[in-house]
Amino acid sequence: METIGIRRIQFLNVPVDCVDQENALRAVEAFLQDGQRHQLVFVDRRGLLRARHNPEFRRCLREASLVLPTSREIVNGARFLKEGGFSLFTPFTFVIRLLALAERLNRSVYLLGARKGDLVKGEKNLRDSFPGLRLVGRYAGYFGRDMEKNVLLAIKKASPSFLLVGNGLSAKDLWILRHKKELNPGIYLWAGDCFDLFSGKKKSAAGGLTAFLRQPWRVLFLFSSLYFWLLLLVRKAFKL
Numbered sequence: 533m534e535t536i537g538i539r540r541i542q543f544l545n546v547p548v549d550c551v552d553q554e555n556a557l558r559a560v561e562a563f564l565q566d567g568q569r570h571q572l573v574f575v576d577r578r579g580l581l582r583a584r585h586n587p588e589f590r591r592c593l594r595e596a597s598l599v600l601p602t603s604r605e606i607v608n609g610a611r612f613l614k615e616g617g618f619s620l621f622t623p624f625t626f627v628i629r630l631l632a633l634a635e636r637l638n639r640s641v642y643l644l645g646a647r648k649g650d651l652v653k654g655e656k657n658l659r660d661s662f663p664g665l666r667l668v669g670r671y672a673g674y675f676g677r678d679m680e681k682n683v684l685l686a687i688k689k690a691s692p693s694f695l696l697v698g699n700g701l702s703a704k705d706l707w708i709l710r711h712k713k714e715l716n717p718g719i720y721l722w723a724g725d726c727f728d729l730f731s732g733k734k735k736s737a738a739g740g741l742t743a744f745l746r747q748p749w750r751v752l753f754l755f756s757s758l759y760f761w762l763l764l765l766v767r768k769a770f771k772l
Contacts, residue, residue, distance in 0.1 A: 540599070541616045544763055546583045546590065548575060548606065549599045550616040553626065556598060557633060563597060563719055564639060564693060569712050570597035572721040573705050574623050577603040577760050592709045597719075600626070605757065609764050627696065627726045630719075631662055634694055640666040642690050644683070645673035645698025646727040654730030668692050673700015684714050695720045698727030 537555030540547055551559070563570040573596040575583070580603075583590040593599050600621040601607060607618045634641050643655060651672050658665060669690040671683050687695060695718060701707045705722045712720065728734035 538598070539616065541610075543606065543610055543613075543615060543618075544580065544584065544767065546575075546580050547593050547596075547599055548580070548601055548610075548618065550618055551598070551600070552619045553621065553629070556600065556621075556626070557629060559598060560630065560633065560719060561637070564637065567717050569715065569717050570719045571705070571708050571712060572596060572598045572600065572719060574600050574602045574621065574626075574722075574724070575606070576601070577605045578756055580606060581756060581760060588706060588709070592705050595709070605760060609760065612764055613768055623724055624726050624729050627721070627723050630694065630721070631658065631665060635662045635665040638664075638666065639693035640668040640690070641694045641696060642668055642687055642692035643670040643696055643698070643727070644687065645696075645700045645723075646731065647674065647700070648672040650727065650731040650733050651698075653732065654727050657730055657732065673698060675700075684711060688714070688716055691716045691718075693718050696726070697722045698724065 537551055538559055539550040541550060549556075560570075560572070571592070573593055575593065579589070583593050601618045602621050602623055604620055607620050610616055610618045631641065633639075643651060643658075645651070646654065651670055655667060655670055659667065669686060669692065671686060675683060695708075695715065697704075697708060697720065701722075703710065704724075708720045708722060725734060
């Protein structure tokens with residue numbers, strides 16, 4: 533993909549887009565005009581490593597209209613290999629800019645995910661923050677498989693320009709991939725913890741020492757990080 537300032541490269545054999553935030557937003561605006569289905573995917577280091585070993589997730593990234601890196605390790609790793617210049621994306625910041633774009637262009641948004649109470653509170657906060665935003669529906673996550681057809685039908689009837697999916701759908705990005713053909717044309721994005729931030733349940737995306745103290749099991753991610761850098765060293769040394 534080389535359009536509107538976007539260059540897709542195979543980073544450790546995984547597709548990731550070299551694009552800055554402004555050009556990504558211009559691309560989204562163009563996607564809204566073409567009548568196609570577009571999935572946007574945020575990818576961090578763990579996601580990138582997962583894609584190397586999970587064919588379905590690799591296909592998800594390959595078919596996505598935008599694959600946006602959210603890990604500083606990916607950005608630094610690409611610089612280390614001298615393979616393109618990735619921009620670092622913060623999911624919450626980019627989603628807020630998408631909502632501002634939707635408001636400016638009078639486009640509609642559907643919210644799917646989170647617990648019911650948190651979703652209702654998040655919707656209210658979004659209406660307060662974006663008074664002109666057209667929120668055309670919401671459905672809480674954590675629903676059973678027997679409700680999936682009803683959920684898809686509700687989204688299809690609402691026909692949103694943007695479908696934001698949050699926690700409560702275990703397959704995350706793959707849920708969108710598996711059901712994309714059942715949805716109307718538009719833009720779909722798994723937004724992760726953004727719904728918790730919308731509702732005020734979570735104040736910020738904690739990282740570093742704060743995240744470790746709250747979730748000490750995150751020390752296991754160090755092994756993932758070491759493996760990632762080992763792959764980079766092998767690639768740099770042997771051009772694999």
